[in-house]
Amino acid sequence: MSETPPTPDVTEGDERTKLDEIVATRRAKVEQLRDRGVEPYPVRFAPTTTVADLVAAYPDLEPGTETGDRVTVAGRVVAKRGMGRLSFLVLQEDDAQVQLFCPVKALDEPSRDLLELLDTGDWLGAEGEVLATKTGELSVKPASLTLLGKGLRPLPDKWHGLSDTEARFRQRELDLTVNADARRVFRTRAAVLKALRAELDDRGYVEVETPMLHPIPGGAAAKPFVTHHNALDTDLYLRIAPELYLKRLVAGGMRRVFEINRSFRNEGMSPRHNPEFTMLESYEAYADYRDVMDLTEALLQRAALAAVGSLELTYGGRPVSLAGPFRRVSLLDLVREATGRPELSYDDDVATWREVCAAHEVLIEDAWGQGKLALEVYEALVEHTLWDPTFVIDYPVEVSPLARRHRDLPHVTERFELIAVGREHANAFSELTDPDDQRGRFEAQVRAKAAGDDEAMPLDEPYLRAMELGMPPMGGLGVGVDRVVMLLADVHNIRDVILFPTLRPEVAP
The missing domain is CATH 3.30.930.10 (Bira Bifunctional Protein; Domain 2)
Incomplete structure (x- = not known):
């Protein structure tokens, strides 16, 4: 079952229809998984390392190196591609990513069945050997895969990202992803x-x-x-x-x-x-x-x-x-400087301060005294200039x-x-x-x-x-x-x- 993420050149109604189709497809996969005895939302998993620590531990593997070291990692699948009997997944945890290099023959049978039902956005655990591919990509070659959480909604198209500001604030979990x-x-x-x-x-x-x-x-x-x-x-x-x-x-x-x-x-x-x-x-x-x-x-x-x-x-x-x-400077001195009125004082009558406000188009209210008027001039003329x-x-x-x-x-x-x-x-x-x-x-x-x-x-x-x-x-x-x-x-x-x-x-x- 395949899915196509929404694209920005379709109408809102078409996009909603496509989203509904994707969600329906993924729900069907959930049922398939359960029919095969796989729980899509398990209760616990035990990684032996974080993705970030794994990447830090193997900074300079030569292309084609097989370390013999086995690890268990977990994260969200953010990319997936297949090449016949070989699949590649990218696992992301926080800001770190690692590739899962998945020859089908290296996986146990339950993992082979799981592989075809995975989508980007799913949470996944993998246990296997650390290696560098022939192109030098640090990877884990899994012997087993464990589904940790099936995503029903797709991630945004990676080429367009999540550019809608309102969506970013309203769906912070998606923004962070x-x-x-x-x-x-x-x-x-x-x-x-x-x-x-x-x-x-x-x-x-x-x-x-x-x-x-x-x-x-x-x-x-x-x-x-x-x-x-x-x-x-x-x-x-x-x-x-x-x-x-x-x-x-x-x-x-x-x-x-x-x-x-x-x-x-x-x-x-x-x-x-x-x-x-x-x-x-x-x-x-x-x-x-x-x-x-x-x-x-x-x-x-x-x-x-x-x-x-x-x-x-x-x-x-x-x-x-x-x-x-x-720098330390008094509010009155800043107002004097901004207005070109070095003689200004809080001892001046309210009428004088109202004239200053009028000269600089500062809106005022009748009940305000000298102090409030001075503050309004400062906020209008000075505050935004202090870098x-x-x-x-x-x-x-x-x-x-x-x-x-x-x-x-x-x-x-x-x-x-x-x-x-x-x-x-x-x-x-x-x-x-x-x-x-x-x-x-x-x-x-x-x-x-x-x-x-x-x-x-x-x-x-x-x-x-x-x-x-x-x-x-x-x-x-x-x-x-x-x-x-x-x-x-x-x-x-x-x-x-x-x-x-x-x-x-x-x-x-």
């Missing part, structure tokens, strides 16, 4: 996460877990997802950030804590934003935002060395250096409700964002530990929400109670893990670094 670059990206992600944990562990941080269901959507300015707990008959919110719970742990005496967490924000989607995303948040007693800048630089550098082996990267064809030390890693420091109080007021400057906080390749990768503060100041900030947020700001924070009495217990000086950090992976993997859509990104539900055919 046929796209080596997808496998590279997620190996990079794993290396980043491991490196971040290792750096914090080396510094004495304790990894913790805090709730994902919150009674109050706090810790960031964002719209939450709302759900309902039936037993308690109360609404709960998927966390938008773990910040307030983590700081309560520091108030309880845990000096250094961190969490690599999934957070959720019920907002728009873009190449930089997914409603479900991964953050690293850390908090350290006795530290300020300058200490946290040093930590952030070390984290990013360790992740880069672990994931790509260098601090000198290329992103979108343009070099970017993580060698450090990263090499830059700590943008000293954000206005108005837009930093959880950050400590600057020790010397009255209108700003000790807050920074790390910007690289034109986007934010981290946000951090010298944390606000004065409960009365925090209550006043929360009350201002409540007023902003009443005035129509859907992203303003509510007043969180349990957190204020923890602050009133007493908090030490503290430095806090939030790192967008997905964005760090995007930077280090040189990809430009956040959905490329999330295994199963949020998508619109499929429409049934």
Whole structure:
């Protein structure tokens, strides 16, 4: 029984018909296998080596060499061709491939019967001798084949691959099967996460877990997802950030804590934003935002060395250096430079800042004060231009409700964002530990929400109670893990670094 994979020059209806025919053909093979006493979906198999280790163990076999060494390998069949009484299969496991050189006479009888019913996409085990063919191809010459999982759907045509972006995100298992670059990206992600944990562990941080269901959507300015707990008959919110719970742990005496967490924000989607995303948040007693800048630089550098082996990267064809030390510059100075207004100050009245916004076509709202207007100018004119890693420091109080007021400057906080390749990768503060100041900030947020700001924070009495217990000086950090992976993997859509990104539900055919 043969099958022909769908081709791009047929209509969608024709393609669906061909797919249905292929699936029907493969289901018939399943029945044939069972009729012959072969279970198409066995429970266990025991390879003696991985394909990658096999390839590494025999790097220089001369053509025609028979080693006499016997191995058992397993993987997915990604190519199959026959030449009379000789068949060739290509077995893939992760990124490694090895050829199965299959003279029919060398196979036991059950394996001969199985060979004719194999398709690309099937999972297969093989036991046999390691050799190099006359053309020098490293191969295993099986004495026996074991079907490990029959594939009912075909792999994409190898000449056209899986080019449909929507299909790649929706069927990540298929993407990982046929796209080596997808496998590279997620190996990079794993290396980043491991490196971040290792750096914090080396510094004495304790990894913790805090709730994902919150009674109050706090810790960031964002719209939450709302759900309902039936037993308690109360609404709960998927966390938008773990910040307030983590700081309560520091108030309880845990000096250094961190969490690599999934957070959720019920907002728009873009190449930089997914409603479900991964953050690293850390908090350290006795530290300020300058200490946290040093930590952030070390984290990013360790992740880069672990994931790509260098601090000198290329992103979108343009070099970017993580060698450090990263530039540190205030938000106000960047706005002054971008607008050509070196005299600008937060002491200027709102009318002056509105004129600056109007001159640069920055949209504003009537309720915004000088700090918010300055932030809008910065985001419109400056942020996207910052390429090499830059700590943008000293954000206005108005837009930093959880950050400590600057020790010397009255209108700003000790807050920074790390910007690289034109986007934010981290946000951090010298944390606000004065409960009365925090209550006043929360009350201002409540007023902003009443005035129509859907992203303003509510007043969180349990957190204020923890602050009133007493908090030490503290430095806090939030790192967008997905964005760090995007930077280090040189990809430009956040959905490329999330295994199963949020998508619109499929429409049934």
